[in-house]
Amino acid sequence: MPAVPRRTGRRTGRRAYAVLATGAALATAAALTAALPAQAHTGKGGHGHHPRPGRYQDVQLLSFNDLHGNLEPPSGSSGRVTELQPDGATKTVDAGGAEYLATHLRQARKGHPYSITAAGGDMVGASPLLSGLFHDEPTIEALNKLKLDVTSVGNHEFDEGARELARLQNGGCHPTDGCYTDKKFKGANFPYLAANVLDEKTRKPILKPYWVWKKKDVKVGFIGVTLEGTPGIVSADGVKGLSFKDEVETINKYAKVLQRQGVRSIVALIHEGGYPASGSYNYDCDAAGPGSGISGPIVDIAKNVTPAVDALVTGHTHNAYVCDIPDPSGRSRMVTSAASFGRLYTDTTLTYDRRTGDIARTAVKSANRVVTRDVPKAADMTDLISRWNTLAAPIGNRPIGYVSGDVNNTGTESPMGDLIADAQLAHGKELDPRTSVALMNPGGVRAGLTYAAKGAEGDGVVTYAEGFTVQPFANTVNLADLTGAQLVQVLKEQVSGANEAAPKILQPSAGLTYTLDLTKSGADRVVTDSIRLNGAPLDPAATYRVAVNSFLAGGGDGFPTLAKGTGPLVGSDDLTALATYLTAHSSPSSPITPPTADRITVVR
Known part of the structure; x- marks a missing residue:
């Protein structure tokens, strides 16, 4: 990966990695510094923005996971996050709700012409009645309005089987319940990626294995997988006729496919996760060294996924973390998760090198942001929730x-x-x-x-x-x-x-x-x-x-x-x-x- 100068400012609880500062590397760094001024990052959630020279382009990656159809603000502990304070104390913050998530994402995108929104699976399934009663059509409609660009499948995407997942992707009325409104359900405007979920008969992925985001000359590829153990946590009917392959082998396979197509900036969307050492969303995962503050399946996955992949967006465990876990070559790589239920989103800055088509890993910055409820509600989400609540009320109340x-x-x-x-x-x-x-x-x-x-x-x-x-x-x-x-x-x-x-x-x-x-x-x-x-x-x-x-x-x-x-x-x-x-x-x-x-x- 190309090296760029270290950025000033902090990510939440971690430092940006510096380029090597010895011998010829010093001269390289000096030359790059002259051509590429460091971008200032101000405040816990704010970003200073300076125009970049032609070679480098900041790409904003906004991500979340495990929404589970929580369009209304979740109640109780499901609707709060724990925040670590400077003095070591913690406090809880009310968080979540599609009306607020939409506002936060839209505000975050301002000033970032190159912005991608991605998700790590379980957007639907195990949903509250507002969405679940209608087979999660309301959530797909909401994600379309959120301008979600791409997501991996999660295990809960298979709660009602592959045919229902295909309907959520492609649209159409429910096969037994029919249409809930006078308009035909249009399906998702974004691709669901299922690289490691194969049809047992055809041996091919049931949905797209990868997808490439493009804007002008910038290309970023996404590979989506769910955990290999999905059949053990989903009803047998939901995964009938499907086989689930190893996450690492699958990601490495399709990373090569993307590279052959000339795509060298790659993000893996993995519905598998880890267990952080702290319950606070903003703790320092790397205080005792890269990735020292996390355990669980994602650690081994991250250590074995090919270095061709530049960042890992994860999920499944409903935990919050932003960790640097070295790839197989020993280079740091960002691994993130934004808890669950739309309470957080992750804001990652990827520096794209137009000369190589790759991400300058030394400049990658990431932090989890709280979806607070002190911002204006997004009017289109309020209307959406109101419409579906009207249909659900006779049963739900x-x-x-x-x-x-x-x-x-x-x-x-x-x-x-x-x-x-x-x-x-x-x-x-x-x-x-x-x-x-x-x-x-x-x-x-x-x-x-x-x-x-x-x-x-x-x-x-x-x-x-x-x-x-x-x-x-x-x-x-x-x-x-x-x-x-x-x-x-x-x-x-x-x-x-x-x-x-x-x-x-x-x-x-x-x-x-x-x-x-x-x-x-x-x-x-x-x-x-x-x-x-x-x-x-x-x-x-x-x-x-x-x-x-x-x-x-x-x-x-x-x-x-x-x-x-x-x-x-x-x-x-x-x-x-x-x-x-x-x-x-x-x-x-x-x-x-x-x-x-x-x-x-x-x-x-």
């Missing part, structure tokens, strides 16, 4: 229950997860009185319930729309028989096998208790002799009727033993089970008290 306080979705065991498990246990007992336990996967719990919710519903009222936000997948509640030994194995699979590095703690229904010792490793973290069901130890040879959702029943999320259950029985969808439970067990005068989340004793 219907009360389904009452709570006495916030039912949070936080912690190893969450009150919301316990409440869902209780609802599924009750539904299971209606289907088969032998049902004795229910287990809920934490990833399927998309939000909590807030006591003082927005709108005119009144404190403590739970509407159908709120329930939909909590459980938007339309999984069914499935029953199966497992032996006591198998049930113990299921609990061990939370912290071993596919889940050893990143445990997935199932949310238990009332009556199931045990100790989770996080000071140990692997399956030993589940203290076997502590497991009790209604106060009694599990009998390894006995048969237990277990309720789980259809995703878990197929072995999803790394629980293969759940797929070995016998005597299957399929019930209603999970949202119906939750709504029925809330309606039966609460009223305005006797609301449900949030569970205390004390069924799992955690030792740290």
Whole structure:
């Protein structure tokens, strides 16, 4: 990559890399400095702008990920970010909402004639009712208005299968629900990229593998992939007939294709992510060295993706980070993620060298910016939300229950997860009185319930729309028989096998208790002799009727033993089970008290 002088000013929490300052490099740097004055960067979110000579051109890359159809401002902790203060303290900032995201992106683009907006997948799926009720057509319409240029697919783009994803791309009315308005759905104005998702019959990508942004003589290529493990976290029907290939091998393959076409500036959009050392969006990821403040799958991916790729926009883990992770040649490379739900966007400056057609990596700057709610709302987004809310209101505003306080979705065991498990246990007992336990996967719990919710519903009222936000997948509640030994194995699979590095703690229904010792490793973290069901130890040879959702029943999320259950029985969808439970067990005068989340004793 060509070298340019170090820029003055700071990125949030990191320094720009200087060019080599020895021998001939000094003379090179001096010559470049004369031809290329450093661009000033002022303030936390502002950019000073000076015209560049003909050889170099700043290209602004605005990116976000994991929107999940959150057009309205997310509520509770889902609608806040943590900000690190100069004195080391932290504060929370309300963030998100398409009306504000649109305003922030439009303001950010001002003064930047070369600007690209890209995304890292999961734009749709697991969406609130406003979007999910209409198969995410409202979100695609909003992204068109946001002027999104390109996105990778994420795992949630496959929630309703490849055909529905193709419809979101190409347009057309829903095959069973038809058209929701008097206008035919036009589809996305931007390309979805799915380089590593192949049709098993044709062995070709189901959508475009790459796309090239062009303006005058500047060209930037984008390659889009989702995580190879998508089949393990999506229902079997959603990925039927598809195969998912290795992220690194796929990106490296198409980087060569782009290079053969004369495209040397390349960005990878990867729906896979990492786990930052801090929950603050603006922490210094590189304080102890490049990439020292992040772990997880994206680290190995970043270290092995070809040096031909200049930057990685990532997602999936819903975390915020801007890190320099060296590529295989040892050169620094920016790896970014903007949390989730439209609460942040990443502002990256790529310096394009017209002589080489490549990005001058030493000049790359990046920072996450908060989508604050102290800016004017974008009028076109307000109109869009209002139109779809009018259609959704008759269904969404219907009360389904009452709570006495916030039912949070936080912690190893969450009150919301316990409440869902209780609802599924009750539904299971209606289907088969032998049902004795229910287990809920934490990833399927998309939000909590807030006591003082927005709108005119009144404190403590739970509407159908709120329930939909909590459980938007339309999984069914499935029953199966497992032996006591198998049930113990299921609990061990939370912290071993596919889940050893990143445990997935199932949310238990009332009556199931045990100790989770996080000071140990692997399956030993589940203290076997502590497991009790209604106060009694599990009998390894006995048969237990277990309720789980259809995703878990197929072995999803790394629980293969759940797929070995016998005597299957399929019930209603999970949202119906939750709504029925809330309606039966609460009223305005006797609301449900949030569970205390004390069924799992955690030792740290």
